[in-house]
Amino acid sequence: MSSGRINWYKYAAPANFYPLAGKMIPWFALLTALLFIVGLYVGFFVAPTDFQQGEAYRIIFIHVPAAWMGMFLYVLMAIYAGIGWAFNARLASMMATAISTTGAIFTFISLVTGSLWGRPAWGVWWVWDARLTSTLILMFLYIGFISLQSSIDDPRRADRAGAVLALVGLINVPIIYFSVQWWNSLHQGATITAKSFKMAPSMLASMLILLAACWMYSIAVVLVRVRYIIREREHEAPWLAEAVALS
Amino acid sequence: MFGWLVWRDLILAWRRRADVLATLFFFVIVVSLFPLGIGPERETLKTIAPGVVWVAALLASMLSLGRMFGNDYQDGTLEQLLLTPQSTYLIVLGKTLAHWLVSELPLVIIAPVLGLQFGLSENSLAIVVVSLLLGTPVLSLVGAIGAALTLGLRAANVLVALLVLPLYIPVLIFGTGAVQASVGGTSPQAWLLLLAATVVLSLVFAPWATSAALKISVE
Amino acid sequence: MNWSKFFSMGGYALYVWGSYGVTFVLLGGEVLMLLKRKRDLAKRESSPGA
Numbered sequence: 001m002s003s004g005r006i007n008w009y010k011y012a013a014p015a016n017f018y019p020l021a022g023k024m025i026p027w028f029a030l031l032t033a034l035l036f037i038v039g040l041y042v043g044f045f046v047a048p049t050d051f052q053q054g055e056a057y058r059i060i061f062i063h064v065p066a067a068w069m070g071m072f073l074y075v076l077m078a079i080y081a082g083i084g085w086a087f088n089a090r091l092a093s094m095m096a097t098a099i100s101t102t103g104a105i106f107t108f109i110s111l112v113t114g115s116l117w118g119r120p121a122w123g124v125w126w127v128w129d130a131r132l133t134s135t136l137i138l139m140f141l142y143i144g145f146i147s148l149q150s151s152i153d154d155p156r157r158a159d160r161a162g163a164v165l166a167l168v169g170l171i172n173v174p175i176i177y178f179s180v181q182w183w184n185s186l187h188q189g190a191t192i193t194a195k196s197f198k199m200a201p202s203m204l205a206s207m208l209i210l211l212a213a214c215w216m217y218s219i220a221v222v223l224v225r226v227r228y229i230i231r232e233r234e235h236e237a238p239w240l241a242e243a244v245a246l247s
Numbered sequence: 248m249f250g251w252l253v254w255r256d257l258i259l260a261w262r263r264r265a266d267v268l269a270t271l272f273f274f275v276i277v278v279s280l281f282p283l284g285i286g287p288e289r290e291t292l293k294t295i296a297p298g299v300v301w302v303a304a305l306l307a308s309m310l311s312l313g314r315m316f317g318n319d320y321q322d323g324t325l326e327q328l329l330l331t332p333q334s335t336y337l338i339v340l341g342k343t344l345a346h347w348l349v350s351e352l353p354l355v356i357i358a359p360v361l362g363l364q365f366g367l368s369e370n371s372l373a374i375v376v377v378s379l380l381l382g383t384p385v386l387s388l389v390g391a392i393g394a395a396l397t398l399g400l401r402a403a404n405v406l407v408a409l410l411v412l413p414l415y416i417p418v419l420i421f422g423t424g425a426v427q428a429s430v431g432g433t434s435p436q437a438w439l440l441l442l443a444a445t446v447v448l449s450l451v452f453a454p455w456a457t458s459a460a461l462k463i464s465v466e
Numbered sequence: 467m468n469w470s471k472f473f474s475m476g477g478y479a480l481y482v483w484g485s486y487g488v489t490f491v492l493l494g495g496e497v498l499m500l501l502k503r504k505r506d507l508a509k510r511e512s513s514p515g516a
Contacts, residue, residue: 044472055476059485066489105492113485120481137413144410151400160463161396165410168392168456172414179417179441183424221496228503235511244511 014091014230015239021223022247028220035213043206051198056120059113061203065211067110069218070138073103077145078170081163091226093159094233096166097149098226102218104142111135130181137176141169155233248333249341256345259318266314271353274307278361289366296365297426300375301382304354305415308386309408311350312394315342315387316461320398326465335458339395343387343454351383367430374429374439381442382422388446388453389414395460418445 011017043061050057077099084093114132115125126132145165152158234240260267281299282292319325328338358379359372367375393411397403425438475482 049476054478056478056481058475058482062486062489102496105496109489109492112488116481116485116488120478137416140409140413144413147406147409148396151397151402151406157463157466161460164392164456164460164463165396168414171452172417175417176413179420182441183420186424217493221500224500225503228500228507231507231511241511 012089012091014094014234015237015243017091018227018230018240018243019247021227025220025223028216028223032213032216032220035209035216039206039209039213042202042209047202047206048200053121056117057203059117061206061210063110063113063117064207065214066106066113067135068211069214070103070107070110070135070142073099073106073218074138074141074166074173075170077103078163078166081159081166085160085163090156090159090233091230093156093163094226094229095222096162097159098222098229099218100142100146100149100162101225102221104139104146106214106218107135107139107142111139128180129184130177133180134173134177138173141166141173145169248331249337252328252338252341253345253348256342257348260314260345260349263314267311267349267353270307270311270350271357273310274303274354275357275361277303277306279364282364292365293367293430296362296367296371297375297423297430299365300358300361300379300426301419301423304351304358304379304383305386305412305419307354308351308383308390309411310404311346312390312407312411313404314350315346315391315394316398317394317403320465325398325461329461329465335461336454339391339454339457339461343384343391343457346391347384347387351387355379355383371426371429374426374435377439378422378425378435378442381439381446382418385418385442385445385449386415388449388457389418391457392453392460395457395464398461398464418442421445 011020039061043058047058047061049055077096080092080099081096083089084091084096111132114135118127119125145162148165149158149162152161231240231244278299281295285291285295316325319328329335331338355376358375362372362375390407390411392414393407396410397406400406421438421441425435425442428435428438473479473483
């Protein structure tokens with residue numbers, strides 16, 4: 001007799017999660033489109049020109065969200081991988097694998113847009129400060145995770161090995177960040193400190209709206225991908241053929 | 248059991264000493280390439296010396312990682328070891344120690360000789376040795392994690408490099424920082440302390456992660 | 467709305483449009499990769515003995 005509470009645990013089973021995800025994807029896709037349109041409109045037509053950097057600063061509306069997504073998605077990936085390993089939960093591991101590609105792409109975007117912003121803003125394409133260096137390391141961590149998982153044929157071994165790697169990497173990133181910061185502080189003149197940037201409310205708004213857009217995009221894309229992963233790995237399962245036909 | 252394990256690995260390494268020596272020669276050659284590539288200008292060489300010696304040490308370490316568990320994995324010994332009541336943590340520690348003695352210690356010993364090629368002073372050479380002495384255990388400890396994760400995989404060597412190099416970066420920064428400080432005339436103490444802290448942290452956490460990775464790879 | 471000013475972005479067109487261009491090409495590419503994956507899956511599932 002249901003007391004009205006949803007049993008969330010049932011969605012830990014791929015068979016139940018698959019149709020649920022399928023229903024959610026269109027909504028997230030719609031939100032993605034809407035938020036991108038609004039965010040870009042505010043960023044290009046409402047936000048004023050910057051006093052110091054001219055129009056070039058408008059890159060930050062996508063650069064900063066991409067950088068944050070790269071970082072958040074890594075943490076999320078490591079958490080899912082850890083859960084999948086600790087509780088032997090296949091679906092959680094599949095989520096980690098699904099997230100890895102999107103996280104890597106956002107990290108790459110943040111590196112490229114960061115360079116494209118750095119050149120007009122501070123005159124250099126690249127600088128070895130703590131933030132950029134850590135982002136580069138994050139890129140390597142994603143590549144390592146993806147390479148490791150693709151090299152292992154046994155899916156469960158791939159899941160668990162990825163979990164160890166992701167978690168070790170998670171601990172490593174702050175250590176690298178602080179060691180590079182220390183290293184930079186002792187090499188005066190090699191750093192270009194980010195000039196403090198006065199942000200008008202419309203600038204912040206655009207950035208936050210586009211961040212939300214990136215989140216909606218990520219959720220949509222990850223849900224699509226995890227459904228494909230489920231289909232690939234559970235292809236023998238009796239419930240699958242019908243579920244695929246339905247959605 | 249621990250001592251037996253280390254001794255066994257040392258004997259096995261002795262039987263394959265060509266492999267071990269190859270790593271050492273790789274280190275020597277790589278370090279020697281840089282002056283040839285960059286030019287013999289004394290001041291430039293002194294500036295790049297810390298980085299070159301350390302990066303070469305990192306690369307040489309990576310070449311040797313496959314040997315840590317690889318041979319035992321292939322002939323089934325590793326599986327047997329993991330089945331014994333002996334704690335996996337100690338098994339890993341034993342193998343790591345053997346790896347360090349065989350693959351890293353020779354680098355530490357020969358590094359000051361190589362440092363002479365770069366015109367480093369005796370003080371700086373001493374710091375090179377100390378920083379490597381403190382840093383190379385971390386290379387073995389953390390490298391073991393990568394070695395354990397990639398057991399039996401195709402192209403494991405390259406993959407191990409990809410996985411482990413990001414993890415090596417703090418050690419690289421602290422190690423080169425110490426030598427650079429010495430070359431520049433300031434005290435390397437802070438960097439050496441950071442290295443020491445890294446060793447302690449690695450001793451506590453790395454073998455645990457390696458054990459987990461071994462169990463995952465061997466199952 | 468001064469479109470020529472909009473497109474030139476104060477002389478920074480390469481950087482600004484380059485950034486957004488790269489972003490949308492990569493995100494679009496991700497979506498295309500997913501579509502390809504879907505086609506490959508459908509092919510594999512419909513072939514006999516799947």
